[in-house]
Amino acid sequence: MSRRFAKLLLGSAFLLLGACARVAQPVHYFAEGRPAKLSDWQVVYADGGHLVLNGGVVAYDLNTPLFSDYAHKLRTVWMPKGVGAKYDADASFDFPVGTIITKTFYYPLPEKASGDNAVARTYDQSHEFVAAGIAGSGLDLRHVRLIETRVLVRREHGWDAMPYVWNAAQTEAELARTGDALALDLVDEKGEHEPFTYVVPNENQCAGCHVVNVKSKEIAPIGPKARHLNRDLVYADGSENQLAHWSKLGYLSGAPAAAAAPRNASWHDANAPVADRARAYLDINCGHCHSPTGPANTTALDLRSSAPADRHLGLCKPPVAAGRGTGDHIFDIVPGKPDDSILPYRMASHETGVMMPEQGRNTTHREGLELIRQWVASLQGSCSADTDTH
């Protein structure tokens, strides 16, 4: 087990697996259909009380991730032998047919026993898995609650999305095309509880975020873009930039040196400028819908990191179809005035019909909200009939 895990942490697609508790099978790419069990894919699975990755499956992390009710996420990518993704400076990489991307949502358990549904409210820095991997054990399931694993698979016709929900024994995840709803209870360091309903998306809701072009209606990955991946990650043989690591493995071609690739800030990097952190946060949490091609292009609000910092980004922009989501405010962002701005209001809410993003969370990201409020407070200008914000 430990040998095997150490090898996969090398990230090599080509190393053979060593002996372990279970007979290792290669990753299985299904060219069609929806396998009933997550383990059918042989990408990420429970084995001997640990969540492990198969050989050639590479864990990755993003500079700033999507907030999902404080869930931690293990992201992986796998590609068939001999093919790789093509680099793009802006869009998601062009992945070859056969690519399997997974994202496993899990929570560390609270340190003190806190009830059946209790999970810890902690930052997602997504390092547990990698750190545990270096220790040679995979993710120890005694300390985490596995929720769901979402699979994005690149087939001949395009990407398909499938949600799998983990069973209570944490031995297998079953296909849940129509999603699921789970009662969970977030417990913070002080022992305060916040019960909420964790919603596993149905396949159509997967598309709600992953159809980033409302005209083409095609599903696409969101995370694996240069600006999100351009960071170091600790692998078994040391720290390396992810773009360089993928390139070395043959998973990526055409990537420039890391310094020449775009890079979003980490939202919780206290050393980075607030504006960079806020724009990175809005980019990954909002930009897949709020772009000129996305389903929220009806609103004329563009929250990608590349959007001009004017009305396109919401400065002094009247809302279009916010309804009660305005919270009685009349502009998306009023420079200097987070309390008068719609955007932080909708982030603060966790009420369906008010909150943004519209789906994918049922709690408020307190720390993300605070960042956006700081950023709005730092903006100069006013929304008057006579002056510009610049």
Add this chain to the structure above:
Amino acid sequence: MRLFAIAVLCASVAACGGNAPPQALSADAIAFQKKLQEQLLDAKPGTVIEIPPGKHALDRVLTLRASGVTIRGAGADKSILSFKNQISGPEGMLVYASDFTIEHLAIEDSKGDGLKINDGENITIRDVRVEWTDGPKTTNGAYGIYPVKCKNVLIEDSSSIGASDAGIYVGQSKTVIVRRNKAEKNVAGIEIENTIDADVYENTATGNTGGILVFNMPNLSQPGHSTRIFKNKSVANNLGNFAAKGAAVASVPAGSGIVINSNPKVEIFDNDIADNRTANVIISSYFSTNYWNKPGVDPNYDPYPRAIYVYGNRFSGGGDSPDGMDLKTLKVALFGLNGHFPDIIWDGYQDAKNLVNGQPPADERICVGADGLDVLNADGPNKYNNPKVDKTSFKCELAKLPAVQIPGKA
């Protein structure tokens, strides 16, 4: 003073209420929802999804992404999709598809919009009722029936009740017919926004804050133009405005029959417009909304209503008790305690760069027909200092707009 600077009565929505999981659905309801979701996931061109009679409780949005699909119930009072316990949405039904027909069913109590159709062509909505069953509340969903960025849209024999923004709201669309519908107890009954070529006829809008609205908002994918509003009844739309401040319709005064804001080429004829206590017809610019500001509005946006033609309508009552202190004061000052505004109020803003001898070009004027009608010019540009009834400036005619035709439908 601003024409629409009215007090908003609604309470603000609490940002951080409790977050206890809502009541779970019954096992039968869960099974019904699962089956319906699977039908939507598996739908292909030609699929007809039947909604059986009964009130079906659902807790998450129904999404359709396949084109060529029909969703059909047994009647707008028989097949009811109820989202009272919704945990995920926010819409009741969300459609990203073309060649779509939905008919003979109801969508009730969704947290957000009732039926939203985004970026589709050839959309038919027939005998669909969208309703918030607790009556008008700020916490109701924004829009009842909401096609946006669609082309060839037919909405007929449907109804919307209780929307906290607009009941039937067509946004950024092209070639639209809205006919024989009912809109009641919404903030806006029917709203046509940033839409090109819309015919709105034989509808009844009553008991809303504003009956029928034609708006252009800035910054959007297209400016709208060419809307005909005819043979409608817009009666007694006097409901207190319950939209959240900042919502597009929050600036509409209660008691508005038909409102044109910043939208060109609008023809209003052969309607029954009555008992709307602010005014039966309001024609206004974006400057009269609360949203005008320089940095937030596309400099290419045209804020003026141009080529507005109001003729041959049957007016009665109305204008006798306008909403908001400013308008009340104005009414009393000009017309006395027992008087009333004329049937048409204009905010007085016009494009100064465009005037010839004080008038816009002949084909861009506001006209009320050769016989004339009293129009109150509220004198907005001069801070409403000299409002006056104008009997002559609007005595003119405009070329009539062609009827809208939807290929193969109407």
